[in-house]
Amino acid sequence: MNHKSKPMKWLSIGLIALCVSIQLNAQRIVTGVITDTDGVALIGVNVLEQGTSNGTITDLDGKFSLQVAGPNSVLQITYTGLQPISLPVGNDNNFNIEMEEDAQLLGEVVVSALGYETRKDESGSTSSVIGTEQIQRSGEAMVLNSLAAKASNVEILSTNGDPGAGVNFRIRGANTIEGSSNPLIIVDGIPISNSTIYTGGASLTGSRSGGVSQQSRLNDLNPADIESIQVLKGASAASLWGSRAANGVLVITTKNGKSGRPKITYSASLSLDEVSERMPMQNTYGKGRDGVYDERSSRAEAWGDRIADRAGGADDVDQSGEYFEAADGTLYYPLANRNVKNSRETFVDENWNSVFQTGHFLQHDLSISGGTERATFYFSLGRIDQDGIIRGSEYNKTNIRLNNKMIFNDWLSMSTKAGYISSHGNRIQQNSNTSGLLLGLLRTPPDFDQRDYIGTYYNDDGVATPRAHRSYRNLLGSSINPGYTNPLWSLYEQKNTTDVDRFIVSSELNATPNSWLTFTLRGGVDSYSDRRITFFPIGSADSDTRNGAYGEDVVAETEINFDAIARGNFKLADKIGLTATVGWNINDRSRDINESLLQGFLVNSTKITTDLNTASEASSISKTRRLIRSNRGYGVLAFDLFDRLFINVSGATEAVSSVDGNFFYPSIDGAWQFVKSSNKDLLSFGKLRASWGQVGIQPFAHRGQTLPEGGFAYSTYSDGVSINQFGGGFRIDNTGNDPNLRPELKTEWEIGTDLRFFSDKLSLNMTYYQNEIKDMLLFVETSPSSGFEQIYTNAGSMENKGFETEIDYLAVQNNDWNINVFGNFATNENLVTDLKGVTSVDIGAGQSVSSRAVVGEPLGVLWSTSAQRNPDGSYVLNDNGFPIITSSEGIVGDPNPDWRAGLGFAVSWKKLTLSALFDHQQGGDFSFRTLFVLGRFGTTAETAVETMLEQDIVNYDGDIFPAGTLVRGNIYDFGGGPVLRDEAWYRTGPGGGFGDGKIYEFGIYDATNTRLRELSLSYTLDSPWFRNKTKISGITFTATGRNLFLWDNLEGIDPQVNQFGVGNSRGLDYFTNPSTKSVLFSLRITY
Known part of the structure; x- marks a missing residue:
């Protein structure tokens, strides 16, 4: 043995021990808690020491513990959907970490027409995304109203300010003449109803021209339950839905729970509402x-x-x-x-204030969400109680929702989403209706106390x-x-109630047997009933209700939808991939409308009962049933070429019960990413896209054959005795039906680009599109020798073309400041190209001004009498210097705007945020018939102007008023010198009132307007000190203004209201209930 080696051995052991000791002293354990921005603990967050495989995940409380090499270590923290974090360890041992949503990732992920998430950068079709923050920021209680001015070429127009009133909703202009322009609504993968159904007579529950406002069924949803809304504009994006998708598709995704401890959110909102525009009246x-x-x-x-x-x-x-x-x-x-x-x-203000008030609504929303890695849930309860700006009008709604998801194992999962809605409302009579509110109020002289x-x-x-x-x-x-109903009689003696109960349930089963194949079974039911009661006591103004009338209508709709889908991902070659989707859809829709009417009370009572007259001839009953069933097979081939070029080819073949035969709807779109994550100082992303597709619109149900009708008048030459009084009977319907009906067919192409600059801080997309709609379904007048007054057939064509752009710029982003500017701009040019030999078709028949489809003109042009003109455009004048009425009616205006735009900003400083949204319409015409008719009645401020004459002047009747005379009237020059517009012009002449001999062109105004759609200021308390002391994740206080300012060329009305409610006509008014402006205060607490 060599004894000299022993010292070296012990020295080596000592050095090794010293190194180990130093290393052990350098290593240490770091701990922390990871939450989202609401302070909710995140489960399963990946925490990795950078450059190593050393890592861990957070537990059920969001906590983690990890031994790291030392103070120079960096923690890489990642979680799906949230921004990744790189955190230097330094000398700290414990961390409180808050993760924010990855806005860029969320912006790239969109939902397809079938409900699947896809990357927007890989799509060749156009869509717009509206997130939950934008919806909540609006402060609107109704889903549709919250979308206004937030997406290009998406038209949102409230018909009036009544609680729960319907909304006109169009994407890229009009796509049909007789049918509905409402887009298809998809909620959590299933179609639901957004119908607005008018029942009863003009003075009962309401026709489009006079009666009460009807609701848009989409507003049954609670905005607080919505995660995101996707607007699919082009035919290629919507073609998989076949003959229901010509108007575009709105894809709504409701909220899901996230794994972690339960997250509880409560919000309360109080809105104070005023009449937006008051008519100037004279006293x-x-x-x-x-x-x-x-x-x-x-x-x-x-x-x-x-x-x-x-x-x-x-x-x-x-x-x-x-x-x-x-x-x-x-x-x-x-x-x-x-x-x-x-x-x-005089009582102008007293009368007004007896009708109108400061309306308000109080809304409460409570949600609880959470779960584990294998099971999550989201539960919500919402309640709104609203009293409208018109006394006696009200709207109350309760929403309950439960969404859950179960992951059974690595390859099988199931989700179910269920919602229940119960609402009650009382509506107020309006429009062309002697029981209408404003008709009675505004015609009342100032010296009558009502x-x-x-x-x-x-x-x-x-x-x-x-x-x-x-x-x-x-x-x-x-x-x-x-004569005309006293407005207070309308408010307090007449009843116009609606009670709705609705269930929306969808369930989805997903199976992934291997890494490349997924099977989906998805089914759902949307069912509601709407019970409407209308009561007119004896003494009401309308001739049909003067002796008392009680109507009860029940509208019930049910839609059952089922899809079976298979998706496969394939690698065809190096950097070439394919995702193939095939599916089958079965859809069944039914609508039942039961109407009953009792007229002529024997007792002057306010009791709502059929005992008011039990005679059989006093009652009438009507029942209407509509059934439509469809089967549709569809497929999609999505190619990924070199992660740069993306091509989607799809097709749907469909059979529908309302027509014979099968119809095919193909589409193709492509996207080329010519710049991708390069040159970040300027252009960080660039994509060119193009698409082409065909979609349709189904005919009305049961229109493929001519059916008998009952309840007709036996004699139209004398007293029109009802056939029901002779035991009933039937005859062939006056409207003939075409057995060879086809769906309307819309063919559309578009090209566009998506660009992002400065590391994606500035995004810009632009699109140009053209479409043509053929085989449009119309009621066409026919020769009496045919045995029919009209026939329902494919008879027209129409086209649209337009440009749209959206921009978003994150101008400043640092620890204290965030400044975001966003906007959109759109044009749409519509043209009716053929009506099968007919010059025009009425789509909104007013008594004096109507909305029409006219060949060579945009849909919905205003049609009425006008003033005769010379070749140079000047008026043809009579001997007194006043215009002369034309001998026939013609086009007097076009309600379609030249362009629309929205512009907004959001500025945040620390926890304080200020945001605003402006909404502009350029051009378009508006028929302000309320003002025109009131000229005859002499109640407006315009008719009471007093003028001291500086020269002799003549009125419409030829009466001469000498200089120095104080007259009631205003001076105007029609081109032949100054004349006096006084009672002779407004009441007996062509310048006001209703009936024959009136120049209604003079009631047409430019509808250009700009409004401050939203203004919001909010502050959030969520500091670590606040959270530790209160155990509350955060409290947000918000003040919001809606429609606070309106700049336009009209006084006394909002040009967005519409006499004909929800439909294809625009720009018509006749004593329409006013719109509102509001201030809202809200509180949101998250625990």
């Missing part, structure tokens, strides 16, 4: 004509005496005979002289008539016909 002149007061009911106008010139004091009345006693005991007598009124009191609207009428013999209806044309309530 200078009283009831009557020709400058003389007249209390007779036949004198419906306010062209009477000058109120300031009256004697003053109490009126001289005749107490010897009839009188009216109001509910509070106030007595009303006829004037001693019907043409002499002493009182100078507040004592109900009481007891006593005739000359002292006989009492209880529940008498007092109005300005029925001053003592002596007649059962009030």
Whole structure:
């Protein structure tokens, strides 16, 4: 043995021990908790020491513990859907880490028409994404209203400001004439109804031209439950839905739970609502004509005496005979002289305030979500209680939702999403309707106090008539016909309620037997019933309801949808991949409408019961049923070439019960990424895309054959006796149907580009598109010798072309500041190209101004009388210098705008955020018939202008007024010199009122407008100190303004309202209930 080696041995052992000791002293354990921005613990977050395989994941409480090499170590923290974090360890041993959503990743992931997530950068078709933050920021209680101005070429127009009122919703303009322009709505993979159904007569539950507002069914959803909304605009993106997709597709994804401890969120919102635009009214002149007061009911106008010139004091009345006693005991007598009124009191503001109020709604939303790695859930409960700006109008809604997902093993999972909605509303009569609210209110002279609207009428013999209806044309309530309904009678005596119950349930089973193949079974049901009750007591104005009317309608719709889908991923060659999808869809839709009407009460009662008249001839019943069933097979081939070029080829073959035969809908789109993650200082991403596709619109159900009808009038030459009074009967329908119907066919192509600059801080997309719709389904008038008045057939064609762009710029992003600017711009040019030999088709028949489809013109042009013109465009004038009416009607305006744009910003400083959104419409025309008609009645401020004449002047009747005279009227020059527009022009001439001989062109106005759609200020409390002290993840306080300012060329109305409610007509008004502007305060607490 060599003893000299022993010292070296011990020295070596000592050196090794020293090194190990140093290394052990350098290594240490770091711990931490990882949460999302709401403070909710994240389960399964990957925590990896950079440059090594040393790592761990967070537990159920979001905690982790990891031994690292030393202070120079860096932790790489990653989680799907959240921004990755690189965290130097340094000298810290414990970390509180907050992970934020990866906005870039979320922006790249979109949902296809079939409900699958795809990368937007790989798509050749156009779509827009609206996230939950944008929806919540709007403060809107209705889903559709929250989308306004947020996506290019998406038109959102509220029909009026009534609680729950329907919304006109179009993508890329009109795509049909007689059918619905509503896009197809897909919620969690299944189609649901967004129908707006009008039932009853014009003065009952409502036709489009007069009655009450009907709802858009999409607004049944709770905005707080929505994760994202995808707008599929082009035919190629929507073609898999065949003959239901010509209007585009709206894909809605509701929220899911995330693994982790339960996350509880509660929010409360209070909105204060006001009338957005008030009509300027006059309080200078009283009831009557020709400058003389007249209390007779036949004198419906306010062209009477000058109120300031009256004697003053109490009126001289005749107490010897009839009188009216109001509910509070106030007595009303006829004037001693019907043409002499002493009182100078006016009631314009009092009458207005008795009808309108500061409306409000209070909304509560509670959600609980959470789960494990294998099972997650999301539960929510929402409630809104709204009182509208019109007294007596209301809307109450309860939403309950439960979404869950179960992962059974590595290859099988199942998700179910279920929602229940219950709502109640009371609507107010409007529009072309003598029981309409504004029709009665705005025609009322300023010297009539409408507040004592109900009481007891006593005739000359002292006989009492209880529940008498007092109005300005029925001053003592002596007649059962009030002329026009007193607005307060409309509010408090008439009922127009709706009660909706709705279930939406979808379930999806996914099986992945291997890495490249997935099977999906998806089914769902959407079912609702809408019970509508309308009650008009005896004494209401309309001739159909004057003796009392009680209507009850029940609308029920059910849609059952089922899909079986298989998807496979294949590698065809190096850097060439294919995703193939095949599927089969079965869809069944039914609609039942049961209408019952009781007219002519035997008892003057407010009790809503059929006992008010039990005679069979007083009641009528109608039942309508619609059934449509379809089968559709579809497939998609998605090619990935070198991770640069992406081509999608798809097709759907469909058979629908409403037509014979099968129809095929193909599409193709391509995307080429010519710049990808390079040159980040300027262009960081660039894509060119193009697409082509065909989609359709189904015919109305049961229109393939001509059927008999019942309930018709036996004689149209005398009294129109109903055939029902003779035991019933049937005859062939007056409308013939074509047995060879085909779906309308829309063919569309588009090209565009998606660009991102400065490391994706600036994004810009642009698209140009053209489409043509053929075989459009129309009711075409036919010769009486055919045995039909009209026939439903494929008879028209139409085209659209336009440009759209969206921009988003993250101008500043650092620890304290975030500044984001965004906007959109769009044009759409529509043209009706053929109507099968017919010059025009009426799509919105007003009494004096209608909306029409005219060959060679955009859909919906305004059609009425106009002034004759010379070749140079100047007016043809009569001898007094006034325009002459045309001998026939023609186009007087086009409601379609030249372009639309939205522009907004969001500025955040630390926890304080200010955001705004402006909405602009350039061009388009609006028929302001309310103002035009009120000219006859002399109640508007325009008709009460007093002018001191500087020269002799003539009015419409040829009367000459000398200089120096104070006249009621305004000076105007039609091209032949100044003339006086006074009572002769507005009331008896062509410049106001209704009926024949009126130049309705003068009621058409430019609808250009800009509005501050949204203004929001919010502050969030979520600091670590606050969380530790309160155990609350965060509290957000928000103040929001909606439609606070409107800049336009009109006074007294919002040009977005629509007399015809939800439909294809635009730009029409006739005493439409007003829209609203609002201030909303909200509180959101997350635990």
